[in-house]
Amino acid sequence: MAENKKRERYNIRISGLGGQGVVTTAHILGATMDNAGKYASLVPFFGSEKRMAPVEAYVRASSDPIYEVGEVVYPDIILIYHSQVVTHGKSYTMPFYTGLKPNSLIIINTDYDVLTEEDEKVLNDLNTTVVQFDATKLAKKIAGTELATNMAMMGMLLGLTKLVTTKHIEAAVRERFLGNSFVASGGTATLDSAIEKKFKKKEQLLTANMDVINQTFKMADSVDISGSELIVRFDV
Amino acid sequence: MSAITRPVLNKKQVEMNHLLHEAPREKHFITGAQAMAEAVKRANVDMAIAYPITPQSEVMHLVGDVFAQGHIKEYYRAEEELGTMSAIAGASRAGIRLFTATSGPGLLRGLEAIVSWPGHRVPAVLGILTRVVNAPLSIQPDNIEMAYMMHCGAVMLHAENQQDTFDFTLAAFAIAEKVDVYIPVAVATEGFFVTHAKGYVNMMSEDLVYKEFDPVASPVPAMDNETPPARIQRDAPVQKSNFMSYLIHSVWQQEIWDSNSRAMKYIYEYLGGPIEVQNPGSDVMILASGCAAAQAREAHRYAQEDGLSVGFVKVRAIRPFPRDEIREALKTAKTVIVPEHNIIGWLCTEVKAAIPNGGIVHEGPRVFGGMTLPVELIMFEIYEALGIEHKMKL
DSSP states (O other): OOTTSSOOEEEEEEEEETTSSHHHHHHHHHHHHHHTTOEEEEEEOOSSOSTTSEEEEEEEEESSOOOOOSOOSSOSEEEESSHHHHHSSOSSSSSTTTTOOTTOEEEEEOSSOOOOHHHHHHHHHTTOEEEEEOHHHHHHHHHSSGGGHHHHHHHHHHHHHOOSOHHHHHHHHHHHHHOSOOOOOHHHHHHHHHHHHHSSSHHHHHHHHHHHHHHHHHHHHTOOOTTOOSEEEOOO | OOSSOOOOOOOEEEOHHIIIIISOEEEEEEEHHHHHHHHHHTTTOSEEEEOOOTTTHHHHHHHHHHHHTTSSSEEEEOSSHHHHHHHHHHHHTTOOOEEEEEOHHHHHHHHHHHTTTTTTTOOOEEEEEEOOOSSSOOOSOOOTHHHHHTTSSOEEEEOOSHHHHHHHHHHHHHHHHOTTTOSOEEEEEETTTTTSSEEEEEEEOTTEEEOOOOGGGOSSOOOOSSSOOSOSSOSOHHHHOHHHHHHHHHHHHHHHHHHHHHTHHHHHHHHSOSEEEESTTOSEEEEEOTHHHHHHHHHHHHHHHTTOOEEEEEEOEEESOOHHHHHHHTTTOSEEEOOBSSSSOHHHHHHHHHSTTGGGEEOOOBOOTTOOOOHHHHHHHHHHHHTOOOOOOO
């Protein structure tokens, strides 16, 4: 279709488990694009809204206004927040790469090689790049909490695609956690207060999140994913 | 008698043309539900009545807030939709401006009363936030319910996005109350995709408001309940004689549909016309209304980037149906693609009937049960129509 055109356009599907910050990522990504003077539209999936239940959220990000609406059925980018999304058979989209376009990017949070041989064959045929790293471990190591997993995933995405700078991300993260314009669901509000208790000051929460994002930007900068092997692995 | 005290607002009353076309606007990032409520806020509505149903409930909740802020004089939750729509008809006899909204099954429940509004000359504005009506139950935005609304004589507008929802809702009040129209106007848009998603909406100051409803200018006299008329249609036509019943019915219904046609000039005046056309004269024309028009607009952009002979027609008015305008826009097309959010393809059927060469109209693509209409489905049809090789696997 229009892959070779200069217009930046990414249709992103984010799959994870309730409580991992999937919907929060969609909101922050949207605000980040807005801060950068670009465009985004998001479709948070309001399913069961409980921890550990499958969750999907969708973000369209572009340098131009976006007209289309609805779920992203044919993504260019897939973020997988938990290996269970690949293995469990209970997620909203099975197999997880259904509808993936050729030459696309998948980022998976996992501590082991989660793709089957069959998965690898399909993804090879689509000329996909899979970036695999333990985002939860990274979040614990740098921010001291697994609740920053979404920051690691989002940081890796933005580090690899160079859609925006860390300055734009920082403004969006600040608005989400320190601003007052965001209306969270019940479950999300509980997690917000849990993470706020963990840090004495909200500024520390912001710093910890940004440390995770800066680290993933460094990791992303250290590799050239074009023409690489199917799977790019990072040690954390 | 209201238990809560609401502020008395002092707003500047203006003509609809000033409101829509001259008043400076500011850009806001809001949901479609907010856009509809913001339009109601500026429409000088006397009374709103509704019964909640997803996804409409967001709109009428916000209209409730607008009432509490003092922008509307009366607001109450009716017992259910037949009650709601009957109450709208009754309230309109007092000579006031009315707003209600509903979705899917709520629309069908209220339809018995709604289809009598045009004949009883009820100039109310009805928001339709689409939702699946058929089994299995779902709250998602399939728009088949609009097909049930199309044959009652009401004017029907179909909004593509949040901005349309705002502008169409505001314009609807002026269109409905024109002396030579004076029938209800329905403003439909897709639930969730528009109502619960945020988009950019340019809005004028809320200190401006549409001039108040003038019952004296109404072609149907308001009823003074302090001194009730001696005789309010004492005998229904059916009680007179069959002959009188046929006669009265035909006179009323022909007049309703003439009124419906006369709304077209106001759709031009306020909304710039019943259709929008891009790249007329292209081999393939994508024609769509509502949210499907947003997806079609995106497909049209992809096609332009690929240098394909593809044009785009957005249909804003479903009733009166812009037959002549669509004929003109499609006159040199070789294929017409009509993406829709319902299984029967009501827009497709209308377009086929409107043009002399209906065979060029392609059936679909359509999605059902309120699922997303991927732009890729439209691209697939474009490639097939133009005989372009592609590797799309859908």
